[in-house]
Amino acid sequence: MRLSITKCHGSGNDFALIDARDLALDDADWAQVARALTDRAGPVGGDGILLLTGADAEAAFGMRIFNADGSEPETCLNGLRCIARAGLEATGQPSAHVRLKTSHADVARDADLAAGVYTVRETAGPASLDVRAWPLDGEGDEIREAVIARLSPDLRFTAVAMPNPHLIAFVDRVDEAELVRIGEICEGAPAWLPNRANVSFVELRDADTLYVRTFERGVGLTNACGSAMGAATFVAGLTGRLPFDRTVTVRNRGGLVRASASEAGMVTLSGNATVEWTGTVTIDLAQGTAHDLAVTQRHPEEIAAWAAI
Numbered sequence: 604m605r606l607s608i609t610k611c612h613g614s615g616n617d618f619a620l621i622d623a624r625d626l627a628l629d630d631a632d633w634a635q636v637a638r639a640l641t642d643r644a645g646p647v648g649g650d651g652i653l654l655l656t657g658a659d660a661e662a663a664f665g666m667r668i669f670n671a672d673g674s675e676p677e678t679c680l681n682g683l684r685c686i687a688r689a690g691l692e693a694t695g696q697p698s699a700h701v702r703l704k705t706s707h708a709d710v711a712r713d714a715d716l717a718a719g720v721y722t723v724r725e726t727a728g729p730a731s732l733d734v735r736a737w738p739l740d741g742e743g744d745e746i747r748e749a750v751i752a753r754l755s756p757d758l759r760f761t762a763v764a765m766p767n768p769h770l771i772a773f774v775d776r777v778d779e780a781e782l783v784r785i786g787e788i789c790e791g792a793p794a795w796l797p798n799r800a801n802v803s804f805v806e807l808r809d810a811d812t813l814y815v816r817t818f819e820r821g822v823g824l825t826n827a828c829g830s831a832m833g834a835a836t837f838v839a840g841l842t843g844r845l846p847f848d849r850t851v852t853v854r855n856r857g858g859l860v861r862a863s864a865s866e867a868g869m870v871t872l873s874g875n876a877t878v879e880w881t882g883t884v885t886i887d888l889a890q891g892t893a894h895d896l897a898v899t900q901r902h903p904e905e906i907a908a909w910a911a912i
């Protein structure tokens with residue numbers, strides 16, 4: 604099978620985006636496409652794949668995302684900006700209501716974060732504190748700044764669904780080895796956390812800046828995770844570290860976004876949707892491999908504009 608793909612990223616969280624509006628593959632095949640395209644030893648590499656899906660009565664277009672391991676999460680807010688760019692360009696609209704797996708979001712082209720950086724504003728939520736839905740068992744119905752002894756005796760986590768599951772711990776300094784240790788416990792899908800979780804450590808750097816590092820479910824450490832940045836901004840408000848509705852800078856390993864969260868749990872992020880190149884590639888579904896990549900157009904100007912941030 605030969606696919607057209609767009610290699611793109613939001614804050615360095617990188618994806619192969621596929622216009623799937625006229626493609627009919629079953630979920631198992633998309634999972635296999637995700638494993639093939641995200642393999643960093645293969646010709647493309649990435650944290651996941653994004654599917655632009657068609658309109659319905661409510662939404663101008665939709666997004667599906669598959670993680671590198673082939674699992675399909677509920678949302679992806681860095682990926683949504685890339686899908687928004689593709690969907691807005693495809694439909695010719697300046698803004699849109701977008702269908703996600705289990706929820707909706709609103710997107711619009713925003714003023715460029717910096718010269719030449721295509722920027723999208725996205726609003727998603729509401730964030731939910733109900734962990735019975737994950738499920739996360741044995742820690743009560745809500746987890747707010749609480750020790751989860753099965754993960755660490757020292758850290759205090761807040762559990763938030765965006766609606767994908769996030770465990771957020773504010774720390775003085777991100778300890779990456781500890782983040783990986785805890786991320787891997789969750790990745791093992793223990794009986795008390797069968798659907799796993801994304802785990803983030805967050806530094807409050809000043810009254811206008813957070814730094815977020817995330818071990819993502821189905822992927823591992825990534826440069827950035829948009830839903831984690833949204834969750835972290837909401838938890839900063841919930842725990843009184845920052846006022847709700849203040850727009851702050853959320854830094855990450857791949858760059859930054861501007862973010863705000865309301866008390867009702869709606870989060871708004873404004874950040875890049877950078878296209879690196881477009882091309883075609885062959886997928887061997889039986890083997891789960893990608894080969895014969897042909898890049899048809901490169902965008903060094905977009906890569907350079909983002910690097911300057």
Ligand SMILES: N[C@@H](CCC[C@H](N)C(=O)O)C(=O)O
Pocket residue numbers: 616670676677678679680681682767768801819820821822825827828829830831
């Ligand atoms: N990187 C994404 C989140 C992708 C999904 C996540 N790994 C999960 O399984 O929930 C983002 O930018 O939000």
